[in-house]
Amino acid sequence: MKLIESVKEFGGYLNRYTHDSVACQSEMTFSAYLPPQAAHGNVPALYWLSGLTCTDDNFRVKAGAQRYAAEHGIALIIPDTSPRGDSVPDVPEHYDLGQGAGFYVNAIQPPWDKHFRMYDYVVEELPHLVEANLPLIPGLKSISGHSMGGHGALIAALKNPIAYRSVSAFAPICHPLNGAWGKGCFAAYLGETTALWEAYDATCLVQAGARVPEILIDQGTADEFLMEGQLLPEVFQVACLQAEQTLSLRMQEGYDHSYHFIATFIGEHMAWHAQALR
């Protein structure tokens, strides 16, 4: 992997890297914040998955997480939301399909199947890469994300409960099978057989018996996409109740879907993950 940018922040370094991805068959970009503690030894990591239209940049400039990462001695690993480049398929007129909208699945339908393997990238390739090249404690990691990335964090943890110490999400897409964003991307990437979609749907995974120790979700009540029926946390909450999956769903009065909402509560999520990563 190649370091392309490094800036000192809160005593640590906010770095950006590129590398040739085997999973995505393209060059990928990601950011990593290494807290000051990483200068003296290996540290745990929190992976952050962003939402539709985002690159690795949105979280690093808008969420304000680096201050808390420095306080707790946790590295932040911030991947892009899809493969990119001229040879990677896209639908520029649709922000919610193709580049910027990888949905953290392994596509099996052409033309997406060659590059859009974000599930393998996030769960397998990226952890192996960063643990081999950065001062990280191998295997000591947690995951969080926003919207499409909240969905990604939930399914990554539910499908790999041993791999992550904790999972949280901001306004996650909890049941993509029944929201317009999820349906559009799943149909394109996975085909029309909805049975295949269930393996990437947090609500279906919980209903099918997947479990993690605890899930923390913050959801703004003034979120425009909550009102549109894209996120469906209430459906996930019922599934968790029925399955006895511990869920802390905090409905945050008046907050919208934006990074202002994330910035407000990211400190609490970082403290929560820090406890699990201790």
Ligand SMILES: N[C@@H](CCC(=O)N[C@@H](CS)C(=O)NCC(=O)O)C(=O)O
């Ligand atoms: N209206 C938005 C829809 C996409 C959107 O809201 N994306 C969220 C994630 S679902 C986001 O994080 N956008 C980038 C940002 O706010 O920095 C757009 O067209 O960009």
